[in-house]
Amino acid sequence: xxLAVVVQRYGSAINGGAEAHARYIAxxxxxxxxxxVMTTCALDYLTWRNELPAGREEVNGVPVRRFxxxxxxxxxxxxxxxxxxxxxxxxxxxxxxxxxxEGPTSPALVKYIRAHEHEHDFWIFFSYxxxxxxxxxxxxxxxxxxxxxxxxxxTIGVSIFAPLFRGVRALMYNSHEERAMIExxxxxxxxxxVVVGVGSQIPADxxxxxxxxxxxxxxxxxxxxxxxxxxxxxxxxxxxxxxxxSGGSRFSLVVIGKPLMAIPDHPSIRHLGFLxxxxxxxxxxxxxxxxxxxxxxxxxxxxxxxxxLGKPVLANGRCDVLKGQCLRxxxxxxxxNYQEFxxxxxxxxxxxxxxxxxxxxxxxxxxxxYAWPVIERKYLDMFDxxxxxxxxxxxxxxxxxxxxxRVDRRPAIELVDRIPVGPVRPAASTxxxxxxxxxxR
Numbered sequence: 218x219x220l221a222v223v224v225q226r227y228g229s230a231i232n233g234g235a236e237a238h239a240r241y242i243a244x245x246x247x248x249x250x251x252x253x254v255m256t257t258c259a260l261d262y263l264t265w266r267n268e269l270p271a272g273r274e275e276v277n278g279v280p281v282r283r284f285x286x287x288x289x290x291x292x293x294x295x296x297x298x299x300x301x302x303x304x305x306x307x308x309x310x311x312x313x314x315x316x317x318x319e320g321p322t323s324p325a326l327v328k329y330i331r332a333h334e335h336e337h338d339f340w341i342f343f344s345y346x347x348x349x350x351x352x353x354x355x356x357x358x359x360x361x362x363x364x365x366x367x368x369x370x371x372t373i374g375v376s377i378f379a380p381l382f383r384g385v386r387a388l389m390y391n392s393h394e395e396r397a398m399i400e401x402x403x404x405x406x407x408x409x410x411v412v413v414g415v416g417s418q419i420p421a422d423x424x425x426x427x428x429x430x431x432x433x434x435x436x437x438x439x440x441x442x443x444x445x446x447x448x449x450x451x452x453x454x455x456x457x458x459x460x461x462x463s464g465g466s467r468f469s470l471v472v473i474g475k476p477l478m479a480i481p482d483h484p485s486i487r488h489l490g491f492l493x494x495x496x497x498x499x500x501x502x503x504x505x506x507x508x509x510x511x512x513x514x515x516x517x518x519x520x521x522x523x524x525x526l527g528k529p530v531l532a533n534g535r536c537d538v539l540k541g542q543c544l545r546x547x548x549x550x551x552x553x554n555y556q557e558f559x560x561x562x563x564x565x566x567x568x569x570x571x572x573x574x575x576x577x578x579x580x581x582x583x584x585x586x587y588a589w590p591v592i593e594r595k596y597l598d599m600f601d602x603x604x605x606x607x608x609x610x611x612x613x614x615x616x617x618x619x620x621x622x623r624v625d626r627r628p629a630i631e632l633v634d635r636i637p638v639g640p641v642r643p644a645a646s647t648x649x650x651x652x653x654x655x656x657x658r
Contacts, residue, residue: 284326374629384612391516393641428499450510524579541640548579
């Protein structure tokens with residue numbers, strides 16, 4: 218079996234988000250099939266500048282083919298088009314211009330997919346919202362398997378994406394909440410799909426003491442791992458931590474990740490910057506808990522990593538995915554405001570037995586749902602299913618030149634506001650399997 222993995226950027230130094238997700242999947246499926254990765258020459262997701270040479274190379278033993286980006290992102294143009302598409306009536310042409318402005322725009326990559334579609338049994342596209350997935354999946358629709366990595370934000374309401382969700386060969390969802398959201402947007406319940414997520418490269422023996430000694434950290438602490446960004450809820454997190462420790466708590470916050478905002482100069486907040494995998498896993502092993510303050514996540518790989526290491530999680534309850542994962546795993550606490558944040562953190566600080574039980578539940582949840590043999594089997598079972606079933610109907614074509622210019626699309630945010638909200642809860646009557654119909658409205 219020959220598989221192609223298509224993603225916006227790719228490399229061993231990109232250790233978070235959809236790009237790391239795509240790399241992990243490519244490397245693990247390479248144990249069962251011939252896998253090739255198609256990507257761009259970009260490394261920076263804010264600019265999409267061409268930084269790596271076009272052509273072929275290998276990354277961790279997997280062949281990678283890179284294609285140039287036609288132009289870097291113009292932040293002002295992208296912001297202007299985003300406001301127009303998200304907040305005002307507009308045309309399909311406006312949405313396509315927004316997609317091009319978002320980038321990474323690589324017509325050469327899409328042209329290659331179109332010319333070589335039949336050379337691979339399936340093309341696995343990561344991140345629905347980017348140029349290469351939208352146009353690439355259209356070019357290879359009869360063989361396109363989409364991993365949407367969708368979050369509940371304005372982009373999901375952009376109208377060009379609903380036909381994409383209905384027209385691909387199959388979807389591999391990150392969570393039950395993501396599946397319910399996309400089905401509400403696109404009405405694509407008939408498309409073959411499974412909730413699969415992703416595993417992680419968990420080391421056999423992370424060392425908490427090694428981390429504490431290397432960075433000179435003593436006492437209890439919670440850790441944040443990820444992009445330090447207001448969009449990830451970090452501004453609120455810093456305010457909450459400063460307020461919480463002002464009451465006399467010994468807890469501190471360790472922050473790991475690239476900063477895209479100012480980090481408070483506070484004795485209880487320690488920023489370590491970007492760390493390699495060994496230091497990251499050592500940090501999680503040393504922490505009392507992991508904090509995930511983001512209101513927008515499609516899965517949160519670091520949450521799964523914390524559970525794999527037996528650590529409880531404190532998550533932003535305004536993110537349906539995180540809340541649902543905490544409920545299904547019984548391995549995390551969540552908060553909607555400062556009072557709930559403080560109460561949950563105090564529970565983890567004072568009730569070590571509760572924290573340990575949550576961590577044990579997390580380790581079991583990871584093993585049952587996110588260990589690599591489980592993930593690999595779900596992909597391979599889907600490919601077997603698709604080979605047995607008849608081809609899907611053709612994807613809906615883009616409208617003609619005139620229709621693309623009709624201002625008949627509603628603001629994207631209006632559609633998002635109508636999508637049902639809330640976690641998909643486990644149902645005891647089905648042995649703990651989630652029920653989509655139990656999603657709160």
